[in-house]
Amino acid sequence: MLPLLTTIVFLPLLGAVITALLPKERADLPRMVALVVSLLDLALVAWLVLRFDVAGGLQFIERAEWIPEAGIQYFLGVDGIALPLLFLSALLLPISILASWKVSERPGFYFTMILLLAVGMNGVFVALDFVLFYVFWELVLVPMYFLIAVWGGPRREYAAIKFFLYTLFGSVFMLVGILALYLHPAGGTFDMTALAGAGFPAGFQWWVFAAFFLGFAVKVPVFPFHTWLPDAHVEAPTAGSVLLAGILLKMGTYGFVRVSLPMLPEAAESWAWFVALLGVISIVYGAAVAFAQTDLKKLVAYSSVSHMGFVMLGIASATPEGLNGAVAIMFAHGVITGMLFLLVGMVYERTHTRMVAEISGLSKQVPVAAGMLAFASFASLGLPGLAGFVGEFLSLVGAWRSELVAPGYVIVAAVGVLLAAAYMLWMVQRCVLGVPSKAVEGISDLNRLEVGILIPLVVITVVMGVYWSSILRYVDPAVNALLASMGAV
Amino acid sequence: MLSGYWHFVPEVLVVGGALVALFGEFMPGRGRGAAYTAAALAGLAALLVTFGGTGGPMVFGQVEPDGIARFARAGVAGLTAVWALWVAGRGMPDERRRDAVALAMFAAAGGMLLCMAEDLIVMYIALELSTMPAYVLMGYRRGDVSGLEGALKYFLLAMLTSIVMLYGLSFLYGISGYTAFADLTLEGSGVLGLVAVLLTLVGLLAKMSAAPFHYWAPDAYAGAMPESVAFVSTVPKVAGIAVMARLLGAIAPEMPELVTVVALASAASMLLGNLAALPQSDLRRLMAYSGVAHTGYLLMALAPGTNAGYTAAVFYAVAYAVPSMAVMLVAAEEGTGLTDLAQLAARRPWLAWSTVVWLLSLIGIPPLVGFFGKLFLFGAAVDGELWVLVILGILTSVVSAGYYFRIVREMFFGEVVASQPASPVAEPRASAVALVLLLLATIAVGVGASPLLAGLGALLG
Numbered sequence: 001m002l003p004l005l006t007t008i009v010f011l012p013l014l015g016a017v018i019t020a021l022l023p024k025e026r027a028d029l030p031r032m033v034a035l036v037v038s039l040l041d042l043a044l045v046a047w048l049v050l051r052f053d054v055a056g057g058l059q060f061i062e063r064a065e066w067i068p069e070a071g072i073q074y075f076l077g078v079d080g081i082a083l084p085l086l087f088l089s090a091l092l093l094p095i096s097i098l099a100s101w102k103v104s105e106r107p108g109f110y111f112t113m114i115l116l117l118a119v120g121m122n123g124v125f126v127a128l129d130f131v132l133f134y135v136f137w138e139l140v141l142v143p144m145y146f147l148i149a150v151w152g153g154p155r156r157e158y159a160a161i162k163f164f165l166y167t168l169f170g171s172v173f174m175l176v177g178i179l180a181l182y183l184h185p186a187g188g189t190f191d192m193t194a195l196a197g198a199g200f201p202a203g204f205q206w207w208v209f210a211a212f213f214l215g216f217a218v219k220v221p222v223f224p225f226h227t228w229l230p231d232a233h234v235e236a237p238t239a240g241s242v243l244l245a246g247i248l249l250k251m252g253t254y255g256f257v258r259v260s261l262p263m264l265p266e267a268a269e270s271w272a273w274f275v276a277l278l279g280v281i282s283i284v285y286g287a288a289v290a291f292a293q294t295d296l297k298k299l300v301a302y303s304s305v306s307h308m309g310f311v312m313l314g315i316a317s318a319t320p321e322g323l324n325g326a327v328a329i330m331f332a333h334g335v336i337t338g339m340l341f342l343l344v345g346m347v348y349e350r351t352h353t354r355m356v357a358e359i360s361g362l363s364k365q366v367p368v369a370a371g372m373l374a375f376a377s378f379a380s381l382g383l384p385g386l387a388g389f390v391g392e393f394l395s396l397v398g399a400w401r402s403e404l405v406a407p408g409y410v411i412v413a414a415v416g417v418l419l420a421a422a423y424m425l426w427m428v429q430r431c432v433l434g435v436p437s438k439a440v441e442g443i444s445d446l447n448r449l450e451v452g453i454l455i456p457l458v459v460i461t462v463v464m465g466v467y468w469s470s471i472l473r474y475v476d477p478a479v480n481a482l483l484a485s486m487g488a489v
Numbered sequence: 490m491l492s493g494y495w496h497f498v499p500e501v502l503v504v505g506g507a508l509v510a511l512f513g514e515f516m517p518g519r520g521r522g523a524a525y526t527a528a529a530l531a532g533l534a535a536l537l538v539t540f541g542g543t544g545g546p547m548v549f550g551q552v553e554p555d556g557i558a559r560f561a562r563a564g565v566a567g568l569t570a571v572w573a574l575w576v577a578g579r580g581m582p583d584e585r586r587r588d589a590v591a592l593a594m595f596a597a598a599g600g601m602l603l604c605m606a607e608d609l610i611v612m613y614i615a616l617e618l619s620t621m622p623a624y625v626l627m628g629y630r631r632g633d634v635s636g637l638e639g640a641l642k643y644f645l646l647a648m649l650t651s652i653v654m655l656y657g658l659s660f661l662y663g664i665s666g667y668t669a670f671a672d673l674t675l676e677g678s679g680v681l682g683l684v685a686v687l688l689t690l691v692g693l694l695a696k697m698s699a700a701p702f703h704y705w706a707p708d709a710y711a712g713a714m715p716e717s718v719a720f721v722s723t724v725p726k727v728a729g730i731a732v733m734a735r736l737l738g739a740i741a742p743e744m745p746e747l748v749t750v751v752a753l754a755s756a757a758s759m760l761l762g763n764l765a766a767l768p769q770s771d772l773r774r775l776m777a778y779s780g781v782a783h784t785g786y787l788l789m790a791l792a793p794g795t796n797a798g799y800t801a802a803v804f805y806a807v808a809y810a811v812p813s814m815a816v817m818l819v820a821a822e823e824g825t826g827l828t829d830l831a832q833l834a835a836r837r838p839w840l841a842w843s844t845v846v847w848l849l850s851l852i853g854i855p856p857l858v859g860f861f862g863k864l865f866l867f868g869a870a871v872d873g874e875l876w877v878l879v880i881l882g883i884l885t886s887v888v889s890a891g892y893y894f895r896i897v898r899e900m901f902f903g904e905v906v907a908s909q910p911a912s913p914v915a916e917p918r919a920s921a922v923a924l925v926l927l928l929l930a931t932i933a934v935g936v937g938a939s940p941l942l943a944g945l946g947a948l949l950g
């Protein structure tokens with residue numbers, strides 16, 4: 001029997017090696033290899049989802065000594081919290097590869113970087129040893145740096161190094177947190193399952209929480225650590241934006257759920273007000289700034305800051321509803337924002353502009369694209385019946401019920417929902433409706449490939465929005481187990 | 490007393506290599522053959538050290554080939570072998586090549602002896618033996634005025650600090666009445682003891698270009714040939730850290746003030762080195778300041794005065810030396826200006842990607858050797874609760890990524906200003922093998938971790 005998780009994580013690495021070694025003359029080969037590898041990977045993840053036992057806790061465990069002298073293991077496993085994110089990662093990979101089908105500049109290099117990125121993305125969600133977790137966490141930096149710096153927009157080099165340095169800054173603090181847990185007498189291991197509920201003293205937890213907070217908050221990103229995000233998104237190629245928003249941001253929030261809550265429960269309680277406060281500020285600030293954006297990509301980028309604020313609010317609440325909601329937003333945001341970035345990219349390819357002011361009347365000129373854009377916008381603003389609503393509703397309910405989060409936060413966050421509706425609808429009104437502008441005139445509608453890329457995302461958005469338990473049946477047991485281990489706040 | 494003398498066989502081999510290189514004219518293949526022979530002998534010495542086992546105090550307690558010594562000696566000999574192999578393939582006109590190799594081999598022999606010194610006098614002699622040849626290597630181009638100026642600066646400052654150190658050593662001897670590390674008793678020696686130790690440390694810190702004694706390094710490096718810098722900036726540092734670990738291990742328990750002293754030097758080195766490296770446009774200067782910064786990281790592990798810290802420092806000294814030597818050798822092949830590397834990714838993609846790996850290792854990105862090194866360093870500092878150093882180390886690591894990525898940027902996106910004629914390459918295969926060895930060492934220790942790190946653990950233990 002093949003070790004399933006190892007195969008899922010390292011299959012893209014094999015693909016990356018192959019694409020790197022392919023002869024440069026055959027420019028069409030790398031994308032084929034990348035697509036085949038990513039579809040295989042998706043099939044394996046789908047197979048894993050089917051065989052996943054909802055009540056089974058941590059499963060598909062693979063465990064081996066890696067560096068026994070330092071207590072470092074090769075330890076993989078998935079639970080109901082990691083599963084949706086692993087699936088999301090495997091889903092967005094072939095989609096972003098298809099979205100890059102026309103990359104003509106150094107395709108071998110490009111697809112090598114995408115596949116290398118996938119190793120880190122898959123790995124973070126299944127690693128259960130801290131050093132391994134850190135390895136995967138850092139592994140995404142280099143390919144994303146090159147994706148932005150080589151195939152990005154005009155200010156790509158600045159954006160790429162800014163992304164690299166900001167995230168490195170956070171992750172080094174995380175490393176110190178990891179070391180502090182390891183060196184503490186109550187810890188003494190890099191095993192993340194053993195560290196959960198290890199019962200560290202409260203004062204110690206407080207400091208370590210701060211270190212991890214810096215590491216995760218930069219990645220999420222939470223206000224005021226978000227400034228790298230708009231730059232990175234605007235300059236990144238479409239596939240880079242999709243993976244950045246879809247997966248890389250989730251690594252930060254996943255860290256809070258996987259590390260901060262179970263390992264440092266008391267600190268999570270005493271820090272909750274702060275996490276919630278920054279979450280609410282992110283919600284309102286992201287939404288307000290999104291309002292002011294003239295560039296579609298920046299608008300979507302700031303809307304991400306706002307949406308991730310809801311995740312933080314749900315995490316701070318430490319209630320079953322809040323955490324279910326947090327994971328649900330992570331998944332839904334990956335799907336919906338992926339759609340939005342894809343559509344912005346598709347519109348940009350045709351109109352050569354992303355300026356809201358220069359795009360109007362899409363519905364008359366390109367009805368399919370316009371319909372998709374409107375649909376994705378509705379999903380993003382949290383329309384009931386679509387995926388975005390599930391998590392935002394639950395995290396607000398969780399925050400309201402929680403004793404850790406003041407009701408005032410929830411009220412302000414609810415205003416953020418209104419703002420989201422407003423900026424998204426305003427964007428739809430200006431871009432989709434009206435008379436076709438000069439840039440829009442004469443452009444062609446989406447082709448079959450582009451529709452094919454979007455359809456799975458549309459289907460998932462509807463299914464999840466209508467049938468909540470399609471995702472929550474996996475998440476809920478894991479969340480309850482997590483809260484039980486924290487001593488049920 | 491004579492039973493353990495086979496422990497010196499590696500040193501004898503390295504000195505033999507030096508002699509072969511000195512008289513290489515009479516060998517077939519002239520200078521190149523001598524360089525190959527020297528490389529082989531140094532490599533053999535590294536293997537002998539690695540598999541030779543450890544021993545207790547020898548020669549009336551003047552040297553002790555223990556775990557730390559074994560690891561550091563293997564590092565010194567191995568790095569010297571790789572360097573000589575590279576020199577055999579490239580660099581330096583023929584008759585000068587064997588001189589350079591001979592000098593490096595003498596320095597390596599001194600360094601290896603330094604790694605196991607357990608006595609003030611042995612330490613001093615070995616330190617001088619390992620740095621004297623370096624002066625010559627740094628001023629190797631006779632016609633180059635700026636190179637000679639840099640070498641002279643290096644020579645004068647090194648001499649000055651050596652004398653200061655010797656002064657300190659005389660006090661240490663005067664206070665305790667012994668020269669063996671193990672017999673140094675500083676308890677109750679008060680201010681005099683502290684001053685004596687400080688004077689002694691000045692010599693060691695200056696040799697390792699730790700702030701505030703780092704001023705010689707950028708000028709000396711910038712005037713020297715990059716292949717000389719590749720050797721001088723890395724190999725002596727490994728030996729220096731090893732002996733410093735030994736010395737501190739002997740006296741730190743009796744002198745708690747030393748934590749502060751070493752921590753201050755560490756903080757100053759991290760800050761000065763990293764910040765000064767940022768604006769540099771010459772790779773030698775950049776790597777000189779990066780060397781200062783890395784000395785700061787090494788001192789961070791020495792500061793708490795724990796065994797874990799000492800082993801972490803010695804491990805990281807090698808983990809730093811491998812990629813650092815590699816980057817300087819790349820500079821030797823491609824030019825020392827930052828802009829000389831422009832579009833290296835297009836010209837020599839394998840070399841460019843290897844350089845990316847080395848730079849990432851210097852930043853401390855997993856799963857490369859530099860990451861495990863930093864993991865142990867930070868582990869030692871966290872364990873010693875030196876929080877200010879930890880925070881400084883974190884912040885400056887991020888700063889260091891800034892300047893290392895200037896090199897990456899240049900290699901991938903830089904604009905070629907002036908295409909310079911490629912230097913004639915005699916046997917590129919030898920130097921390529923040397924670089925591949927350095928690349929493997931950078932990657933394999935991390936990725937193939939278990940057996941390798943287990944071996945390293947056993948080596949150090």
